[in-house]
Amino acid sequence: MPREARKTHVSDTVSPKGIVYQLIRANVKNLNLRVRPDGTVRVSAPGRVSVAEVNRFVDSRAAWIASRQELMRRRSERASTDLTEGDTVRLWGRRLPVRLEVVAQARLEGAAIEDEALVLRVRKRWADADDAAREHRAKLVDAFLRLQLQEAMTPLFNRYEQQMGVHASAVRIRRMRTRWGSCATKSGAITMNLQLAELPPACLEGVVVHELCHLVEANHGPRFYALMEQHYPAWREARAMLKAAARE
Numbered sequence: 001m002p003r004e005a006r007k008t009h010v011s012d013t014v015s016p017k018g019i020v021y022q023l024i025r026a027n028v029k030n031l032n033l034r035v036r037p038d039g040t041v042r043v044s045a046p047g048r049v050s051v052a053e054v055n056r057f058v059d060s061r062a063a064w065i066a067s068r069q070e071l072m073r074r075r076s077e078r079a080s081t082d083l084t085e086g087d088t089v090r091l092w093g094r095r096l097p098v099r100l101e102v103v104a105q106a107r108l109e110g111a112a113i114e115d116e117a118l119v120l121r122v123r124k125r126w127a128d129a130d131d132a133a134r135e136h137r138a139k140l141v142d143a144f145l146r147l148q149l150q151e152a153m154t155p156l157f158n159r160y161e162q163q164m165g166v167h168a169s170a171v172r173i174r175r176m177r178t179r180w181g182s183c184a185t186k187s188g189a190i191t192m193n194l195q196l197a198e199l200p201p202a203c204l205e206g207v208v209v210h211e212l213c214h215l216v217e218a219n220h221g222p223r224f225y226a227l228m229e230q231h232y233p234a235w236r237e238a239r240a241m242l243k244a245a246a247r248e
């Protein structure tokens with residue numbers, strides 16, 4: 001997907017259906033519409049397209065915009081968890097209560113599962129309710145999830161690479177907003193979404209096989225799904241769970 005073109009003009013516009021959006025006149029071929037993480041709508045349009053045309057385009061996508069805004073709202077609600085006593089963290093489809101423990105030294109900080117809880121050890125400064133402390137705790141939880149994901153996916157990649165006769169040149173983990181995994185078919189590098197550690201393990205397995213299938217078939221055509229069927233017959237269930245998770 002192309003990066004946003006150079007901005008030449010920004011303004012707030014209201015469509016006949018009452019959708020507020022930012023109209024950017026830019027050097028782009030087509031009308032592009034996106035809902036940003038804060039819920040605002042942004043349209044980039046070539047100079048030759050009239051505002052009336054842009055309005056019609058925006059209104060024709062009203063239902064989609066509403067559903068994206070709802071999704072972004074839920075995501076920001078989830079992201080705003082304080083990661084303190086009384087909160088929960090998701091791991092492999094379960095919800096673990098957070099237990100906060102104050103430790104004396106930085107080297108003792110970290111997250112671990114103990115007695116069906118996620119124990120979060122932080123220095124006193126980082127046990128507070130302010131944004132910086134919350135951010136610090138979120139980093140510790142992310143590092144923990146990354147380790148969990150790494151440990152779970154390494155044997156899966158080994159197994160399916162052998163079974164399918166393919167090899168990923170690199171496997172990276174990132175938090176991604178719109179995708180569970182991605183595969184650069186030219187370089188053979190695969191990127192996995194960190195959030196997979198929050199979902200049932202079958203989701204991870206489905207994404208591992210899906211991305212490896214892209215090393216054989218770039219597109220989602222019949223041959224791609226024949227490969228999925230062959231190597232991971234439960235892919236439909238995994239996909240349904242991923243879709244449900246994306247709506248949460």
Ligand SMILES: [Zn+2]
Pocket residue numbers: 210214220
């Ligand atoms: Zn795909």
